[in-house]
Amino acid sequence: MGASINKGGLLAGKVAIVTGASRGIGEAIAYRYAQEGARVVVSARTVEDGDHVLPGSINSVVKRITDAGGEAMAVRADLALHEHRENLIKETNDAFGPVDILVNNAAVTYFVPVETFREKHYRLMMEVQVYGPFHLAQLVLPSMIERKSGWILNISSHAALHPQKNQGGRGGTVYGMCKAALERFTTGLASEVYANGIGVNVISPGLVATPGVLHHKLVTEDTPEERITPVEHMAEACLRLVHGDPQELTGKITYAADMLKDYQLTPAELLAS
Secondary structure, three states, X not given: OOOOOOOOXXXXXXXXXXXXXXXXXXXXXXXXXXXXXXXEEEEEOOOOOOOOOOOOOHHHHXXXXXXXXXXXXXXXXXXXXXXXXXXXXXXXXXXXXXXXEEEEOOOOXXXXXXXXXXXXXXXXXXXXXXXXXHHHHHHHHHHHXXXXXXXXXXXXXXXXXXXXXXXXXXXXXXXXXXXXXXHHHHHHHHHHOHHHOEEEEEEEOOEOOOHHHHHOOOOOOOOOHHHEOOHHHHHHHXXXXXXXXXXXXXXXXXXXHHHHHHOOOOOOOOOOO
């Protein structure tokens, strides 16, 4: 039996925004949430297939969800732009109502050594990966606090961990800085809104062979298969982090493999399969 929509699932009636959802991890999260009954706003810059050098688009993700009987809407947003972030929340509210779940997955990344890293690329990465999630959280928090309910999930990376001094590196210092900041933001916000019934968590996927990862050659033919995390594992872990008791499940800096093990999760087949 293939993947299907369960309108009475774990996220029945919830409104979820997933950024960076035209492909890869964001796409998988959008499918998994829709399969559990969420109304999903699929957001990214790529509207139609062919608009980007990498495959995937927000319209194709929405079509797959709606064709399966789920509810979804595409909203183009360049998260480097203040007005696009505001519009994303406004369009969501207008179409589906207040946001219950915000997944900050969008990223723009340059792998360049510090010595030659360009200022405009530094500022763009910080805007999209650090201030963007911060601002979107500001935009959804008033309603969440009023309703004493909500979840914010930030997507990080093992790049946030401190490297060994003799590791060399592939120009990932700024990327690591962004993800480390995102993790500290997560735990700080989780503490601030603990009493408001809002769960805030951050998760790293491990090495998932997404189009972006392949584009940056972070996975090659020589990468051992056991090092690669199936995207279904990440989607299942991200589902578990946005339902339940937010006072028991908040402030976590976790990893897909740990979530599957600790909560004994069985990854579901995705609509994309």
